[in-house]
Amino acid sequence: MDFKTVVFNAARDGNLTRLKQAYLHSWRSADELNMLVGAKVGGATPLVIACRNGHYDVAEYLIERCKADIEQPGSVTFDGETIEGAPPLWCAAAAGHLPLVKLLVRAGANVNSTTRTHSTPLRAACFDGHFDIVKFLIENGADIEIANRHGHTCLMIACYKGHIRIAKYLLSLNADVNRKSVKGNTALHDCAESGSLHILKMLLGHGATMDVDSYGMTPLLAASVTGHTHIVEHLINVEYGLVTRQQRIDALELLGATYVDKRRDMVGALALWKRAMDDRFPTDGSEPIPKPKDIPRIEAYDYAVEPSNAQQLEEILADPDAMRMQALVIRERILGPAHPDTSYYVRYRGAVYADAGRFARCRQLWHHALDMQRAVLPPLSPLTQSSLYSFAELFSYMLAERARPPLRGRIVPPVTFEDIDPVFRKALSEVDRGMELLDSKLSIDREQTLSTLQRVLVISLHLAALMARLLDDPECTEEVSRKIHKAVYSLVKLDIKVRQGRGALHVAVSTEGGRGRGARAWPGAAADAAVPAPLVALMLRLGAKPDARDADGNTPLHLVCKLNPCPADVVRALLAHGAHIDTVNYEGDTAEQLLKASQQSLADIVNPLRYTTLKCLAARTVKNYRLPYRHAVPHCLHSTIITH
Incomplete structure (x- = not known):
């Protein structure tokens, strides 16, 4: 084992004896030793990993004897999340090791150093509630107002995590109580979302105001969305005069919708909606505030109309579906289509219907959510991707269930072209939007955009593979076959290029196509397969270029032959449609040579002479x-x- 690894392992395990032995028995010069002590294993230096794991004596030896750089950052993991560019002090503060924090500060560590996401050691300590470390860092010059890349300050994170003592201490130091993050939320938003009434009262006592964030959300609505009834009740109390009558009504109605969808409490929701109705039409002679009359009736919500009086409210309690649709209608009216929770709960309700075997209702709601997202979100949004992928998973599940004997008499309806095609067209439209974004002169991260575009392309191919599978159905008519060919041709003719210069056929035949997030295999493929052979054959028939090259000179045949096991039917399809058997990539490798590298043989798949x-x-x-x-x-x- 080399010196670097020995030192790292000793730091990780807290083995000071082993560390001293490695250092004392090394014949290297002082400069070379210092360089090796600063070398990274798994993204972390020995000092970073010692501070992360709380090994004081090891860290002290590394600093004082080995002269380790106390500012050199590394990568560490907390709660399954990798933190990039974390200095040793940040690691010690985040992990709650006060003695190590004091050691590093005495050694001259910068108390305001940051990670790659601009998180300071102080913010790390606030996150996990390490009050003693927070106090020590501030007393030694830590700036309480340094925010991370999202604009979240130490006060905001303490409020969100419910650390009362830290929040009180920061407020005593005059932390900016109304400072806004990049998305416009304040500490009061974070507190209302987390549900700490004690902290909420402190913030209000220090002058916190009811500001709106970039989604138009007040702290009151944030509490309603998360279902913190005690926060809502405190804020709408007329004695405090914090909110208007309209804001109080919206909060009660939105809280009722949360009761339906999160708590499944229909009676509680009805009680809240009744209170809101009474507030709309008071008996003290105040001006009534009727519900808006221009709200469109949405098919996905069964054309539900909000009740306009108490009697109509009572009537819908007897119909659970009607209550659920009311919750969706209310949420969309108050939050608007741009708020993530609006589409989230529409999708959630659709998933519940799918679990109950009501697939048509599921698709109807999911289409509505997808249309909302595409109307308000930028191209290639992760939320839009998630909605498209959910459709693909739903169709795959339905097809798989159709192939099995019915479970407890449950009959899964067939998946038709008419089911898949609208989703496929929306996926291709999203691909189009992504390509336009790449062609635009906007300042974007091109590599990141290409990666995102590839993910949407994979979903499009997933849906295309499902359509290709329908062609094998004995009940597939010529008209449906023609429509499927036309739909897949619209994908082929895009001539898209994603990461590494790969086109749609490259992605379809590679592992990137079949094993995306949550996907075990391409739909319709064998359990151990990664490539949808029917789709590849269909794309080739429709004009996909079998000899197209990516940035490394690989043709689709090269990529297929890199797989182990190599899907023989895909190799045959590519060769049958003109793929060149002995084309070399830019490394000088043929498909046959790539197969040999994984102990596979081209001769076991085809007769090479036939294609030579x-x-x-x-x-x-x-x-x-x-x-x-x-x-x-x-x-x-x-x-x-x-x-x-």
Whole structure:
């Protein structure tokens, strides 16, 4: 084991004896030792990992004897999340190791150093409620107002996590109680969302105001969305005069919707809606506030109309579905389509219907959620991706269930082209929007956008694979077959390029296509397969280029032959549609050579001679013997020689 690994393991395990032995028995110069002590294993230096794990004596030895850099950052994991660029002091503060924090500060560590996401050691201590560390860092110069990249301050995170003592201490130091994050939320929003009434009262006592965030959410609505009734009741108390009558009504109605969807408490929801109704139509002679009359009736919500009096409210209690639709209607009216919770609960309700076997209602609601997202969110939004992927998973599940004997008499309806096609068209539209974004002159992270575009392409291919599978159904008519071919052709003709310069066929035949988030295999493929052979064959018939190259010179055939096991039917389909068997990539490898690298044989799949022409043999000879050909053969044959 090399010196670097020995030192790292000793730091990780807190083995000071082993660390001293490694250091004292090393023959290296002081400069080289210092360099090795600062070397990273798994993204972390020995000092970073010692501070993360609380090994004081090891950290002290690394700092004082080995002269480790106390500011050199590394990668560490907390609660399953990897923190990049974390300095040793941040690691010690986040993990709650006060003696180590004091050691590092005495050694001169910068108390305001930050991680890659601009989180300070103080904010890390506030996150997990390490009050003694918070107090020590502030007393030694830590700035309480430094926010992370999202604009979240130490006060905000203490309020969100419910750390009363820390929040009180920060407020005593005049922390900015109304400072806003990048998305416009304040500490009062965070407190209302987390549900700490004690902290809420402290914030209000220090002048916190009812501001709105970028979604138009007040702290009152944030409490209603999360179902913190005690927070809502405190804020709407007329004695405090914190909110208007309209805000109070909205809060009660939204809280009722939360009762329906999160608590499944229909009676409690009805009681809240009745209170809101009484507030709308008071008996003290105040001006009534009727519900808006221009709210469109939405098919996905069964054209539900909100009740306008107490009697109509009582009537819907007898119909659980009507109550659920009321919750969705109210949430969309108050929060608007741009708020993530609006589409989330529409999707949630659709999933509940799917679990109950009501797949048509599920699709109806999911389409509405997807349409809302696409109307208000930027191209390639993760929320839009998630909705599209849910459709693909639903269709895959239905097809799989259809192939099994009915469970307890439950009959799963067939998946038709008419079911898949609207989702497929929306997925392709999202791909189009992504390609336009790449072509635009907007300042974007091109690599990140390409990665996101590839994920949407994978979902589109997933849906296309489901349609290709329908072609094998004996009941598939010529008209449906024609529509499927037309739909998949619209994907092929996009001529899209994603990461590594790969096109749709490259992605379809590679592992990136079949094993995305949550996917075990392409739908319709064998349990151990990763590539949808029917889709690949269909794309080839529709004009997908079998010899297209990616940035590494790989054709789809190269990528297929890198898989282990290699899907033989896909190899045959590619060769049957003109893929060149002995094309070399930019590393000089043929498909056959790539197969051999994983102890597989092309001869076990096809007869290579069947796909080898005299021209191929001649080109190989020219290349193998490095014959001068540029002036000896026609120019039109140069590309053939180069590909070999």
